[in-house]
Amino acid sequence: MTLQVRLSHRFVGFALDVDFQTPPGLTVLFGPSGSGKTTVVNAVAGLLRPDSGRIRVGDWLLLDSAARHALPPHRRRLGYVFQEGRLFPHLSVRQNLLYGRWFAPRGASGPDLSRVVDLLGIGPLLDRRPGALSGGERSRVAIGRALLAAPRLILADEPLAALDEARKAEILPYFERLRDEGGVPILYVSHATTEVARLATTVVALRAGRVVAVGPPGQVLGDAGAMGSETASVLSARVAVHDDDGLTRLETAGGAVFVARLDALAGTRLRLRVGSRDVILSRTRPEGISALNVLQGHIVDIAPEDGPNVQVSLALGPDRLTARITRRSATHMSLAPGQPCHAILKAVAVAPEDMGLALPSGQGTGP
Amino acid sequence: MTLQVRLSHRFVGFALDVDFQTPPGLTVLFGPSGSGKTTVVNAVAGLLRPDSGRIRVGDWLLLDSAARHALPPHRRRLGYVFQEGRLFPHLSVRQNLLYGRWFAPRGASGPDLSRVVDLLGIGPLLDRRPGALSGGERSRVAIGRALLAAPRLILADEPLAALDEARKAEILPYFERLRDEGGVPILYVSHATTEVARLATTVVALRAGRVVAVGPPGQVLGDAGAMGSETASVLSARVAVHDDDGLTRLETAGGAVFVARLDALAGTRLRLRVGSRDVILSRTRPEGISALNVLQGHIVDIAPEDGPNVQVSLALGPDRLTARITRRSATHMSLAPGQPCHAILKAVAVAPEDMGLALPSGQGTGP
Amino acid sequence: DDVTVFAAASLTDALDRVAREWSAETGQTAVISYAGSPVLAKQIGEGAPADIFISASPDWMDELEASGDIRPDTRRDLLGNSLVLIAHGAARPVTVDKTLDLPAMLDGGKLSMAMVDSVPAGIYGKAALIQLGLWDKVAPMVAQSDNVRTALAFVARNEAPLGIVYATDAAAQENVTVIGTFPAGSHDPIIYPAAITAQSDSDQAEAFLDYLSSAPAQAIWRDFGFTVPE
């Protein structure tokens, strides 16, 4: 279901004016602190009545201020992970988790309690009250509470910010699966580019209350205007074979990429986030180095940045791979558009959190 | 001032038992969610009276349960950035920031309000009340409030978790400077390895209420037992020269490293965090590639990990550089201890957030 | 200086009028604190700055006399009153004697009285009903109030069809009719004793007390329905 959001709202000292439409899947709201992400999410949840606006999920109209229509929050069937947790202090963790269940329609299908509890590692906390949980424990319970509400729309406001990498790595695949099962649209706030690249069907980049870019992550993440120094590329890949020494070979348009063994059947389609600053370029095929992954393509663009770097875009079949290298190297190597070029990635530089299941359909298409 | 912490405390279902001593500077408490980090910080702040324990900052005894001595929190001269902000809702942002000032001794020297406000980008918020701030704005004000209290001990519990990369990059150098001015010991909770590597004088890794590793970041970050897949090395470097094309050449024991222009005088000593998975090894000096940084050393150790990777340690003079490469590559290249070897780093892979000022003294020495 | 008088609340309007007259004649002022007699008696026992006490029953004056808080030589029986049976609105008079069928007249309603064991008007009323042999039958139908005024109000508002109050109270209320007067012998005489307190140092106290029994004052008392002992 597409998500269509048009909002304008004025606080003293801050004006929000956004208008975007995103395809089914997971939409990431990305932007610096104070750019209006939470405000947008609150409007979608019905907790903020904007000065004017229109919000539609598929053909379900949540808000249309022109028609004086606004569905109250409790009729929106939400699973909202609040930025500050907002657990119910008088209920046990278990009761918090099951709260949304009580109000879900009889037939609504949601995940099992035990499955979510395992995923989040909160089994030992079930009979505790939220008052004395640690910061990360609280945010895990908040995620569980939203997921278990059997929602028709998931809103997640920086749900993983308080968690360590290992925990994040356990929870991210769950969101991927949710996205790919395709039933429930997800609006997800994040500052972390790894999360954006792995999860987003579409990225909406906000700055000072306005949308500065909308598009698939491959496009928005490569956009230095939206991303600053965090640019990255997203390559599509297919699982080819699992080798005996613990590596999995992926096929991409630029050649084979070896990564640590993946838990995915051969044939599965994936996407890889490759940070622009993690790519090394070579005019000739390099020999005798430890990096297993050498991709071949040709240069389509060399864009200067502020500072000493340039951003070199290679075409690998239909995909774009950008490399951020120093201007000095580009000069030394006499790089120019049209030239063939090799890109070197380390096998282990493509970390698990950078690899996500590709969308079953409409992958990465813009709005 | 050294920090000496011995604590044991029992909650229902959680037991804390830690004993560590760290040298002057910034001590990072590192560990997964629920491992007891906040509990330790609260005990140091005097907000939790542990079952038993002893806490000393330099020769200032904060707690000695055996001698029934416990300094009340307000006599500990703290600047505590709470994990959940805890701003005073009835005071304006400005009054929140200046709150600690009222109680600081007359002569106490702390930073200027205007300097901290600029650093944190909260100028437009000064006359607002905390109730309607965004998540990241709240955490910035909380940082400012602690810094402005002219504290003798700074406690910071994941102060940057709610902030975007750009903001973090602005605030991190401030903590570095505080650390290096050496006046105020800092106890800092973080899950982010980049923060740990840049900031820590000493890392205390916690797991389930126990200390699993203590030491300088170079050592603890390389310890897969403590770090999982996040291992890294820390190299000492010296600023050699600023070139015209915007690069700065650093000297390390393994050779020159080029990085984006640094705002530091020639001769300044620095440290570089290099993620183990960002290092490529080569038996011969590689030619014709875009990576400018090729360091030379020899292999001292090849340690297998769980999974398809091995961790190769190079000696570069007195420093250790670890590279995480696939077992397959190690076999192909017939790597063995004692061999000379090249390590390839990208200039731009050493991002600003990975470079920190080195400690003026006792750099990286363990407890 | 002023004379401070502690007086039973049921005297309020009549005594106010007497005090005004006195002021007009002498230029002196009497400050009067009205409350229930028991309260006033206890206050005087605790050293209240009263010069004169006028009680609604001899009991409380006896108490103060026993504890030495009044000057016995100044004690006198100031006023008398009578007890009447009242009904709401216009009603036919009856004779109050042994034959009176109160339960029938009440017809399921309440007989409104002051508290029959503690408030003077109630004590007198109960004694009279016992003496007439009417009490046992009517006792379960009695609604007791904490003062006569409230007992009167129940009849005035027709909450209760009948009530027993002082003649002075009944005279003041338009919505009630006196349908009978209790024979003087059916209860102890209703007497309001007055006396100067032991601690009084007002040189006007005696003058005011005397004025209360003077001819102009007696005229006013009678006006309000009190009787004045010779």
Add this chain to the structure above:
Amino acid sequence: MIEGLATSLGPAEWQAVRLSLQVGLVATLGSLPLGILVAYALARWSFPGRQMLNGIVHLPLILPPVVTGYLLLVFFGRRGPVGQFLDQWFGIVLSFRWTGAALAAAIMAFPLMVRAIRLAVEAVDPKLEQAAATLGANPVMVFLTVTFPLILPGVVAGAILAFAKAIGEFGATITFVSNIPGQTQTLPSAIYAFLQVPGGEEAAARLVMISIGIAMAALLLSEYVARRVARRMSGA
């Protein structure tokens, strides 16, 4: 001590004790739902007449109890407009009945109850109620599952305050329903009666001790409940 007292109480006094408990409980429990509603409305809703409602709720506190009792008599008495209505349509008679005593006590205690509950409502973070709404709870369910449990300590405090007041109420009660032993003679009326006769202090003191005993028991119970609720919420 209470036992020693008990043996020295006559049947009329026992009746007064029983009646006081009955009046206190009925007045408190009967007015609690309305008290919660009014407190919630005053704390959260803005509507025309809000200040008016607030004023009316406080009236019994401001007026001398006799006046309140008198007004009750005028409106709820057998001849009063409300009294007549209740009698004709529901067969409810308040005047000279213990139910009237309960009404008087409830009205006198109402401002105390409402204030306590209102303060508790104002202390509830609306963000928690919003969270419940996003999870599908309609306003009534939000109230029942979030607001009400969170204000429970305030509700208990309000109820206890009301109960104590109901046990002690005298002026309005006696003015409205007079003092009919066994029907409307509550503890305070009995105490008052003893204080009216010379030498009645001792008997009054006995009843005062009983009043205090009852109220203390209620207080201790309420503190216990409030503590349990608080302990739960702190997460232990």
Add this chain to the structure above:
Amino acid sequence: MIEGLATSLGPAEWQAVRLSLQVGLVATLGSLPLGILVAYALARWSFPGRQMLNGIVHLPLILPPVVTGYLLLVFFGRRGPVGQFLDQWFGIVLSFRWTGAALAAAIMAFPLMVRAIRLAVEAVDPKLEQAAATLGANPVMVFLTVTFPLILPGVVAGAILAFAKAIGEFGATITFVSNIPGQTQTLPSAIYAFLQVPGGEEAAARLVMISIGIAMAALLLSEYVARRVARRMSGA
């Protein structure tokens, strides 16, 4: 309306109005510091005798006002132990003075004040107080700069409740300090006096309207203050 009333009031009635205001203000403001202290102690400290203190604070609510009045008379009267002590050592005489009326009103209103403030204290998140302590504020400063501002709405509510009660208090006052015009005759005593007079209902009604007017003004003021405080805290 109030003006129309004013012109029809005699000097004695004006005196009663003035006295009631004076008594109400002094009773409220005078007992506020102790009320805050007791409320804070009951909410936050545990000490031996805590339940005892709690009980004593509630006593005036439980006892019929006359009883409280008698007890005051016995202890604070000119011949009572406390009264004698105050007289001899400080020259303070309470009995049959307006100061006594203020004391009676303060004591009768005390449980209401304490409950309101206590609920507010219990709603303050101790984590904010801890934060203030880490920033160097000693317990007194924590109270003054954090706790007190946060409980301000509760303090205002408590003070208003106490003021309303003080304006309406009758039983204990008339029992303790009698009903002396110009000295101890407050509005409720004056109303009582009028109700003793046949046909005095009209004059009583006039005074009732004045009581209501005063209390409403106080209520509106308190609502205004409470709203301002609440608005500030919501961050707008």
